[in-house]
Amino acid sequence: MTRVFNFCAGPAALPTSVLERAQAELLDWQGRGLSVMEMSHRSDEFVSIAQQAEANLRTLLQIPANYKVLFMQGGASSQFAMVPLNLLGQGGTPNYIYSGIWAKKAMAEAKRYANQHVAASAEISQLTAMPSQADIQLSADAAYLHYTSNETIGGLRAPEVFQTPEQVPLVCDMSSDILSAPVDIEKFGIIYAGAQKNIGPAGLTLVIIRDDLLDQALEITPTMMQYKVMAENESMYNTPPTFAWYLAGLVFDWLLNDIGGLQVMAQINQRKAQKLYQAIDTSDFYTNPIQPAYRSIMNVPFQLADDALNARFLADAQEAGLLNLSGHRSVGGMRASIYNAVPETAVDALIDFMRDFEQRHA
């Protein structure tokens, strides 16, 4: 069996050892004679799987006791609506930082429920730099400040966590960089992330929410979309995506026990990204438009000197076992997503391929 190097933006690569373990346990989970997929979500077996996953996540991110962890469905895109629905019950203006396509989608959803205020925008730099703390101007009645820590399509990231006054919770879409490095959970009111980038398979969405924010929902909020209902029911108000939850648990276990935690993971990720950006910057053939301080560690978009070579590049890459390097359909060019589960050897192979391709075509 050969496994390719997969640079997909999502659903993304999973650690091979995690898949092997899932395979070994697929028909018979720990001698119980059935698959995790076939278990009642209320069974002792599944509840132990769910609790272990949460415990490992709490250890990895050092999540304080006054934060709930919710294992939800609907993707990050549902969170775009759930954040305003759950936080605007006491009025106020939703505040947003505009940084690219994902931030824009979050903003579009919030507009359904209230007038919003753009507290800062990356538009000034033409999306090549995140706004800085000094650029942020909150509205007087800000209900919360939302930002996107890593713009998966643009390859733009916020190098620092933004600060807000105590009464204004910070809300962050961390879909594409959660668990890539340690983060200080206490600076946030809500963190959410679709699982299919850096957590596990598609179908699961993680929400980390401070206790005091559970009870501020608009009346109209559907039951399934209320954080409070999910928290009170241990994310099992209805049938959760059990197999995705289990696999996420295996990934948390891998991060904790095989990798050695998020400090180590962050160093590996830094090294991977640095190499790739260096290969791009030292060539006359490849370019990346983002200002260095704001370059994503997870998603590295790049353009070839001649767009006419794009199809050739992708075909040759595929031939070399390097998959899913095509840029997002809205921006074109190339993009290498180098999430946690993409090994350093994959990045090395990509760099070798890029050098070789340049020599043949530049």
Ligand SMILES: *Cc1c(COP(=O)(O)O)cnc(C)c1O
């Ligand atoms: C992928 C992604 C989303 C959308 O996630 P879904 O789970 O497909 O809804 C939202 N925000 C960011 C930053 C993403 O990378």
